[in-house]
Amino acid sequence: MDNSIEYCPFCNSNLQGEPIPKELRKHYGNSTHFTRKIGISSIEEDRVTKWECPDCRQQWDRD
Numbered sequence: 001m002d003n004s005i006e007y008c009p010f011c012n013s014n015l016q017g018e019p020i021p022k023e024l025r026k027h028y029g030n031s032t033h034f035t036r037k038i039g040i041s042s043i044e045e046d047r048v049t050k051w052e053c054p055d056c057r058q059q060w061d062r063d
Contacts (some may be wrong), residue, residue, distance in 0.1 A: 006035065010058040 006015040017034030025031065039048035040059060050059045 006037070008053040008056060008058065009060055011053060011056040013053060013055040015053070 007013065008015060013036075015036045017036045019033050020028050020031060028034075036054050038052040038054055039062075040050040040052055041047065042049040049062055051062060052059045
């Protein structure tokens with residue numbers, strides 16, 4: 001992934017986090033930056049099912 005810029009669908013905040021050090025990118029699917037999105041897990045599905053914006057706290061479906 002060359003660019004990981006994403007924006008909140010509610011407040012349009014930039015959700016791109018700090019750069020991932022080059023030597024660690026292989027552990028993150030070769031992404032260039034961390035994300036600021038907060039993953040909300042579902043107990044029933046045991047996985048992240050929603051994202052939350054750290055600025056406006058609105059949530060949206062992962063899929």
